[in-house]
Amino acid sequence: MKIRCLPIDTYPENTAFLLRGGGDFAPEQFQAMRKLAIGDGQKSILAALAIVDDKRLLAPGEIGLGEQAFRRLGLAEGSKVTVRQAQPPHSLEFVRRKIDGDTLEDAEIGEVIRDIAAYRYSPMEIAAFLVACAGFMTTQETFALTRAMADVGSRLHWPPGPIVDKHCIGGIPGNRTSMIVVPIVAAHGLVMPKTSSRAITSPSGTADTMEVLASVDLSATELKEVVDRAHGALAWGGRVNLSPADDILISVERPLRIDTFDQLVASILSKKVAAGSTHLLIDIPVGPSAKVRSQSEAVRLRKLFEYVGGKLGLTLDIVFTDGSQPVGRGVGPVLEARDVMAVLRNDPAAPADLREHALMLAGRVLEFDPALEGGTGLGRARALLDSGQALAAMEKIIDAQGRRTVAIEVGALLHDIRAGHHGSVAAIDCHLIARIARAAGAPMDKGAGIDLMRKVGDRILQGDILYRIHAESPAGLAFARELAEASPAYTVAS
Structure with a gap:
């Protein structure tokens, strides 16, 4: 049969399309053929089968491939292939x-x-x-899973010396510290090629937020060129093909909302090993609505990181941080980028909690430098930020990755959530804030999200704005408003 590329996005699965009655297969055979093996003897893929009844899409003797399957097979359109029923994988x-x-x-x-x-x-x-x-899962199985995921796909190699990285396990809206830590560390002179995933269940990932300022879709060669020029990078890991099995697993984990500690550790460490990191700081926020809810859970997760990371040869520093409320003001790509740049510019109005959290983490990363006197990392990080050297390093990274020439604006449609009575903010539900921001359209709509006007401990009057929802579409604003009015995410103590 001849292959034909159909403009159908079937991510992440390979999908093949056959015309009913258009080949050597009887209709009753179609139901049994759940998966096909397609190839020319040199290249081959397995693909799920879908049946087409419209002859305008496929001609007799053609097999259609969705965009993913066509790209992965790597043959020119019109090439002849053999099609047969695939045997289930032995595994x-x-x-x-x-x-x-x-x-x-x-x-x-x-x-x-x-x-x-x-x-x-x-x-x-x-x-x-x-x-x-x-x-x-046993700890040995978790290690085996991590190593197997790191071994599949590309690996980055760097010159000798500490290759540093940091990772926050997530769950805290607005916690965009990597975009401050990387330029501080790069200004110091350590190599920090930060590769990040796009958002999975959050309103924005580091890659989503950095994309507001610069290109993040870098090849391995482009990433190395950026690091050579700027000592650091803030790129999307998917293009570099690091631990590709992890991206496939995540695409299934997301709708099922599976997020166990074992899979979390395997996901994070497999990508760090594949990225060539030697020294890694892990930030574990602990809070009632964070991913890690208690100190005992945090200790269990730390021990799992230490076991697997040690067997992989990584030098780890693991820190527990306050996960009781969002960090910064902005939640969503544009709003988070605004906060990050305000901190780097030493703007007096920059969120103090984001600044101090990022400085603490940057100081811990700088302690990996064998030439730096122990205990001086935080002071060095603060000096680099206060002097403007971190901002200059960030501008260099942005230019090296490809500065965005057209600014992305915050969503113009907005709705304010106000306090129903006098009192003080007793708690903010991180999970609900993230859900509301995603309902508004973040991270796909980069201007969508939430601007937090009050934090825990703030005294408020009835009618004061607690937070402002931004959206780019009326539907996004309506979804977020409905969710926020049903569950406002703020607890105000009288």
Whole structure:
């Protein structure tokens, strides 16, 4: 059959389209052929099957490939391929054993991950693996999963010396410290090639926010050029193809809302190892509406990071931070970028909590420098920020990555959520704030989000604005407003 590219986005799955009655397959066979093997003897892919009844889309003798499948197969349109029913991956037997409660060997987990990265699993089969692992994993299985994910895909290599990085496990809106830490560290002279994911369940990831200022879609070669010029980078990890199995797993985890500590550790450390990091700071916010709710959970997660990171040869520093409320004022790409640049510019109106949190983390990263006297990291970080050297480093990174020439504005549609009575802010629900910001359209609509006017401890009067919702579309504003009015996210004590 001849392949034809159809302009259909089927991410993350490979999907092939056959015309009913347009080939050598009888209609009754279509239902049995859940997955096809397609190739020319040199290149091949597995793809889920969909049936087309409109002859305007496909001609007899053609097989249509969705955008992802066509790109991954890597053959020119019109090339002849052989189509046959695909055999289930052998590694599915290991998944079935895991479902039964067995402990898998390192090689078995490695085979599962290689098949997932090669798109041999359907989303349903990936979900079965994730749910089985969420039930129980040994620390050795977590290490094996992390190493297997790091081994699939690209690896970055850097000159000898500390290659530093930091990662916050997330769950705290507005906590965009990486965009302040990286330029501080780069201004000091340490190499910090920060690669980040786009938002999974949050209103913005570091890559989403940095994209307001500069290009983040960098190839491995482009990333290395940026780091050579600026000592640091703030790029999207997906283009660099670091731990690609993780991106596939995340696409299934997101709708299922699976986020276990084992999968969290494997996701973070596999990408850091693939990125070539040698020294890593982990920020674990702890709070009643954060990902980590208690000190005991934080200690358990820290020990898992230490076990897996130690076996991978990483030097780790793990810090517990306050996760009781959002950090900064802005929640959403444009609003968070505004806060970041205000801190770097030493604007008196910049959020003090974001500034101090970023300085603390930057100081911890600088302590990785063997030439720096112990205990002086925070002072050095503050000096680099106060002097403007960190801002100059950020401008250099932005220019090296490709400065955005047309500014993205904050969403013009807005709605204020006001206090219903006098009192003081007793609590802010981070999870609800994130949900409201996402309902408004963030991070896809970069100007959407929330501007926080009050923080925990602030005294307020009836009618004072607690926060302002920004949206780019009437539908986004309506969704966010409805959610906020049902669950305002603020607790005001009389």
